[in-house]
Structures are given as structure tokens and as C-alpha cells.
Amino acid sequence: xxxxxxxxxxxxxxxxxxxxxxxxxxxxxxxxxxxxxxxxxxxxxxxxxxxxxxxxxxxxxxxxxxxxxxxxxxxxxxxxxxxxxxxxxxxxxxxxxxxxxxxxxxxxxxxxxxxxxxxxxxxxxxxxxxxxxxxxxxxxxxxxxxxxxxxxxxxxxxxxxxxxxxxxxxxxxxxxxxxxxxxxxxxxxxxxxxxxxxxxxxxxxxxxxxxxxxxxxxxxxxxxxxxxxxxxxxxxxxxxxxxxxxxxxxxxxxxxxxxxxxxxxxxxxxxxxxxxxxxxxxxxxxxxxxxxxxxxx
Numbered sequence: 001x002x003x004x005x006x007x008x009x010x011x012x013x014x015x016x017x018x019x020x021x022x023x024x025x026x027x028x029x030x031x032x033x034x035x036x037x038x039x040x041x042x043x044x045x046x047x048x049x050x051x052x053x054x055x056x057x058x059x060x061x062x063x064x065x066x067x068x069x070x071x072x073x074x075x076x077x078x079x080x081x082x083x084x085x086x087x088x089x090x091x092x093x094x095x096x097x098x099x100x101x102x103x104x105x106x107x108x109x110x111x112x113x114x115x116x117x118x119x120x121x122x123x124x125x126x127x128x129x130x131x132x133x134x135x136x137x138x139x140x141x142x143x144x145x146x147x148x149x150x151x152x153x154x155x156x157x158x159x160x161x162x163x164x165x166x167x168x169x170x171x172x173x174x175x176x177x178x179x180x181x182x183x184x185x186x187x188x189x190x191x192x193x194x195x196x197x198x199x200x201x202x203x204x205x206x207x208x209x210x211x212x213x214x215x216x217x218x219x220x221x222x223x224x225x226x227x228x229x230x231x232x233x234x235x236x237x238x239x240x241x242x243x244x245x246x247x248x249x250x251x252x253x254x255x256x257x258x259x260x261x262x263x264x265x266x267x268x269x270x271x272x273x274x275x276x277x278x279x280x281x282x283x284x285x286x287x288x289x290x291x292x293x294x295x296x297x
Contacts, residue, residue, distance in 0.1 A: 013057045014046055020058070020138070021065045023113075027133045028069035028126075029076065030089035030118050032295045038068045063148040066134065070126045077126075084216030086224055088285055089118040090292040091254045091271040112137035115255050115273060115285050120170045124163055131156055132163040172283060174257075174275040181258045182251065184281060185274055189249060189260065197236050204228035205280040210235070215289035218270075231284065259285075261296060268293035 021042055025035035042065045054060045080087055094113060112133070121129050130149060134140040142160070146153040175181075184203060191199035210231045212220030219238075225231050247269065252261045259273035271293065275283030287293065 014043055014061065017058050017061050021061055024062060024065050024133060024138065025069050026092060027113060027118070027121070027137055028066070028073055028129060030122065031076075031292070032090050032092060034072055034076065035069075038065060038072060041068050059144065059147075062134070062138075062140075066130050066148050070130055073126045073129065080122075084214070085220065085222040086211050086213055087119075087122065088211060088213035088287050088292075089115055089255070091115075091259070091273075091287055091296065093296065094253055094256050113255050114174075114257060116172050116174060116275060116283070117167065118255070120167050123170070124166060127151075128159050128163040128166070131159040132167065135160050136164070172275055172277075174277055174282065175279070176257065178258060180279065181274070181276060184276055184279075185251060185258055185260060188274060188281065192235050192239050195236050195239060197232055200232040200235055201228055203281050204232055205277060205282045208281055208283070210284040210286065212286040213289050213292070215291060217290055218288040220286060220288045235284075268296040271296070 018039065021039045022035055025038040026032060029035050029038070042061060045064045045068075046061060049060070092113065121132065124132065127149065131145055134145045134148065135142075140148070142153050142156050145151075145160075146156045149156065151159075188200070188203055190196075191203065206228050207226070208228045208231045210221065210225040212222075212225075214220035214222075216222075221234065225234050246264055248263045250261045250263070251258055253259070254261075254271060254273055257273060259271055261268060262270040262272065269288070271285075271287045273285045274281050275285070
């Protein structure tokens, strides 16, 4: 019975912190499946750990998860050099709701998991990314991060400054008003489905961009499309070619912002999300790589 009780305690302690561990791993890797694998590996380490040596379960688990994620990220970065076309994170359904009642905290969490930020994080080194995620998304102190990464506190501060400067310089600034977001998303879908080029052009910023991620496994542009005219004509042409019959569209919150889940024959076909600035569409993200849609089924 004592052994059973000990196992139950191990499971309870781990499950209490699972969402935090998943949050760390996903922000580090940008892939749901990879993050789940890392959390599973963290559980194996936890189940074998000498409990007498663990003073703070959360700190221990975050440390193990972060190190596992760094190792996996280094392997993934090598693979992404041969990735076909633009790379986008795997869409993550997010609805913080009553679990994060504080509006300011919701904004921080949503921002740290946004597609735009995760794309920028891809250009950081694994250590810079770890410091940024632990500091900006989870509020760990520099001393705690230093212990997690087994680095000096001064070195961690330097990594944090470098990562923050890099992200601030490269991240797009989008409006986050959910009412405006829903309104423009619905209008965009209507104009696109009707092939209304003038309607699309009226919503697009002059320097609008469209980024499609197919991994070479579905139809999507292999280069970023830029300018309102080219983006609008691409969307119009894609709808004419693909047609809308048999597809269902549903507005869902992905990565802290509203987006569209496109399903065909009951299976996810694409995720579309708009980045808005000053009331116009600045960026369109389209994920069609089937490997990144499986978790949405």
C-alpha cells in the first residue's frame, strides 16, 4: 500500500504542473507533438528521481523539461534547414478562460504563444529561446533560470537582453481587439469565398504579406507573398481553384488569437489566422502541413 501511495503522489505532483511543462515545451519547440514527447520524457525522469533530492517539484520539473526541450530543439533546427517552404508553428488551440482570470496575465500568455512571436523565436539560439520563454512567459527570476540552465546569473542576464532586443526588433505589432478580429476575419472569409477582389483589397494593408506552411505536403505558396495586390489575387485564385464545396469553416482561438479552422470530410485541412494593424489585414498565416494539423482532429 505504501508503494501505491507513493506512486499516486508522484502522479499527482506531476499532473499539478503538467500544463506549465507543456507551456514551456511548446514555446520552446513550436510543435505540439514534440512538446508532448518532451513532457512524457520529463515524466520518466520524474518517476525515477530520488524524491529525497527534490525540494521543489515544480522547479525540478521545469528544469528537466527545459533541458530536454533544448536538446530536441537543437536536433529540430538542423532538420528545419531542409524544410520545404516557409515554416510556421503548429497551431495550438488556446482558451485560457477562468484558469487565468487576470486580464494582464492573459495578455502576457497569449502574446508569448502567438504565431508572430514563435516565428521570431525560431531565429534565437536554443539557450536564448529558453531564457526568453522562462523569463517572459513564466516570470522566473534570473537566479532560477541560471539554476535551470546551469549558467552564471550574469550570463543569463546577457542572454535575456540579447533575446529581448532581437524579439523587439523583429516581431510584428498586431492589434489584439477580439471584436475587431472577429469582424475582419468574417468579412475576409466572405470576400474570399465570393471571389470579391475589391472587397479583399479594401481590407488588406498595402504591404500585406501571406505566409503559407505546407512542408511540401499540401498546396500552399513556397515563398512569402507580399503586397496587397499579390496577396488578394492569390487568395482569389486559390478559392477559385480549390472551391469551397464540402469544406466547413469554424472560428476558433489559436495561439491566443482568433483564427479559422477549415475542415474537409471531417478532417482538418488548414488553419488561417490574420494579423491586424490599424484596422487592416497586415499578415495572413496559413498552415496546411498535415503533420501540423493532426492534433486538431
